[in-house]
Amino acid sequence: MTKNAExxxxxxxxxxxxxxxxxxxxxxxxxxxxxxxxxxxxxSEAQDIAQETFLVAYKSLxxxxxxxxxxxxxxGITRNLCYSAMRRQKIKTEPIDSVAYQxxxxxxxxxxxxxxxxxxxxxxxxxxxxxxxxxxxxxxxxYLEDYSYQEIxxxxxIPVDLVRSRLFEGRRLLRExxxxxxxxxxxx
Amino acid sequence: MSINEFCxxxxxxxxWEQEILLYMDHEISPDSCERVQRHLDRCDECAxxxxxxxxxxxxxxxxxxxxxxxxxxxxxxADLVMRDIPAFQPITFSQRVKEQVSAxxxxxxxxxxxxxxxxxxxxxCVCGLLLAMRVGNVAEVQNINIVRTGQVIPIAPKEPIFIYxxxxxxxxxxxxSVIYAMKDTYFSVNSCNMDAPESxxxxxxxxxxxxxxxxxxDVSPHPAKIGFSVICPNAxxxxxxxxxxxxxxxxxxxxxxxxxxxxxxxxxxxxxxQVGLTILENKEMTTIxxxxxxxxxxxxxxxxxxxxxxxDCFNEARRDRSARRMLPVLHLTENLKNxxxxxSMLPLPE
Ligand SMILES: [Zn+2]
Numbered sequence: 001m002t003k004n005a006e007x008x009x010x011x012x013x014x015x016x017x018x019x020x021x022x023x024x025x026x027x028x029x030x031x032x033x034x035x036x037x038x039x040x041x042x043x044s045e046a047q048d049i050a051q052e053t054f055l056v057a058y059k060s061l062x063x064x065x066x067x068x069x070x071x072x073x074x075x076g077i078t079r080n081l082c083y084s085a086m087r088r089q090k091i092k093t094e095p096i097d098s099v100a101y102q103x104x105x106x107x108x109x110x111x112x113x114x115x116x117x118x119x120x121x122x123x124x125x126x127x128x129x130x131x132x133x134x135x136x137x138x139x140x141x142x143y144l145e146d147y148s149y150q151e152i153x154x155x156x157x158i159p160v161d162l163v164r165s166r167l168f169e170g171r172r173l174l175r176e177x178x179x180x181x182x183x184x185x186x187x188x
Numbered sequence: 189m190s191i192n193e194f195c196x197x198x199x200x201x202x203x204w205e206q207e208i209l210l211y212m213d214h215e216i217s218p219d220s221c222e223r224v225q226r227h228l229d230r231c232d233e234c235a236x237x238x239x240x241x242x243x244x245x246x247x248x249x250x251x252x253x254x255x256x257x258x259x260x261x262x263x264x265x266a267d268l269v270m271r272d273i274p275a276f277q278p279i280t281f282s283q284r285v286k287e288q289v290s291a292x293x294x295x296x297x298x299x300x301x302x303x304x305x306x307x308x309x310x311x312x313c314v315c316g317l318l319l320a321m322r323v324g325n326v327a328e329v330q331n332i333n334i335v336r337t338g339q340v341i342p343i344a345p346k347e348p349i350f351i352y353x354x355x356x357x358x359x360x361x362x363x364x365s366v367i368y369a370m371k372d373t374y375f376s377v378n379s380c381n382m383d384a385p386e387s388x389x390x391x392x393x394x395x396x397x398x399x400x401x402x403x404x405x406d407v408s409p410h411p412a413k414i415g416f417s418v419i420c421p422n423a424x425x426x427x428x429x430x431x432x433x434x435x436x437x438x439x440x441x442x443x444x445x446x447x448x449x450x451x452x453x454x455x456x457x458x459x460x461x462q463v464g465l466t467i468l469e470n471k472e473m474t475t476i477x478x479x480x481x482x483x484x485x486x487x488x489x490x491x492x493x494x495x496x497x498x499x500d501c502f503n504e505a506r507r508d509r510s511a512r513r514m515l516p517v518l519h520l521t522e523n524l525k526n527x528x529x530x531x532s533m534l535p536l537p538e
Contacts (some may be wrong), residue, residue, distance in 0.1 A: 002452055002469060003450065004452055005452035005454070005467045005469065008415070008426070008452065008454055008467075009454070009467070011428075012454070016275050017275070018270075018273055018274070018275040019270075019463055019464075019465065020454075020465065021269075021273065021321075022266055022269065022270050023465070023466075023467060025265065025266040025269050025270070026263065026266045029263070029265040029266055033256075033265060034256070043255065043256045043257060046256070047264075047265065050265050051265055051268050051269055051272075051483040054265065055269060055272060055273065058269075058273050113217075119252060120244065120247070121244075121247045121248070122250055124244060124247070125248070125251060128248070139248075140252060142213075143245070143248045143249040143252045143253075144249070144252050144253060144256060146213075146214075148214075148215065149215050151214070164215070167209070167213070168206055168209060170203075171209065171241075175244075178317045181328070
């Protein structure tokens, strides 16, 4: 669907034709859902946010200034909804959150024969959850759906160059622990 | 993959790392892609780096996808959203006046009297709008001046036009949109109002009714984004500046075809209790069939070759405006189209 077709649908919706909203939702629902998943890391919450995004967008559709930018506008709404959800979450979970992540390197050398990537995967997953947000969201988005840098750039509203460099840096950080674990495993 | 298969992320050929990752993400130019492939063939170190990275990324991807349950029904969000939203109320004229008046009132009764002038100007605007409405209502029934074979002919809205010439006919509408109607086409121009305010219902300002036959239409984009609709017995196509084709048949089982050369067209079902629409993009078409009161709308598929040729030819003829020269060209195309129905594919004469 071109940007023009989207603009057409938006103006139709504003003229009282609600059924014109469906193709727009269908086009963006997956991206919105996965963006929320990447930011929140919780699928059921992400689905709520995705639904809320489309409801909020519908209600404030007349505030969309450039109707060809429906997609970027939608992603902006999702990000804002996710940030407020994260703030709510933080208030709730702050006291328990102080358990630091330290134990993994000690576990692995005890069973160095464990292979087939099982341990590697759990180390990577744990590490991914602990990465700074700017890397974590980006990497999750890339792993969830093999989006192009251009698409990710639009979804997160950052330049393509930054997507490239952060993906590179993020992947390096992601494997930092793995390198240590492997070193320890080798020493044993 | 063994955990002992030691591979430091900062491998030996550090300068290749970024390239290899870009290669993995398919974000690399074809030239560089070849270069990376050649290097991977030669360098064991980098080949191993690539293999391990790719494997790890796939593991991560698989685990994350599993977590978000991408296997669930994809349209569930759309279904839930569409269940929850009400229809927008189009802003009516009286609402707009009310808004303006209340804005004026707000400024008038504001203690800060500097806003007097603003209030006054808003009131003047309102009066102007009301006046314009009155005047507009008086002059409601207006003839539409169309150009047929070089002559300006005023027609009444909804006045039927029947094309009996073998070579079809070019018709120019007051908004500069051009129609090529083929022989035996029967249609009317319902309205072609170029001065309509942007806010009024976009469907009604420029519309044709096609009772039967075939039309090629080049819609001129409207400065205020007013759409152009073609209403057929069982479908309606709305566009905002594009070149497209519509044909429709009459009878108990009606069939409408809509094809797009460039731009996009929204096609909707028409009929009692029939809701559904689709968007056609460049070089796509759709078919709408109705039978026993049920309207079926096919999802978009590639434009048929005969329609593509017809629209391409129509486009050529449109650019050079002399109708005399373009009519024979299109006449040829139409014949060609009839031939191509018999499954013989002929190239378009240059
Ligand atoms: Zn190398």
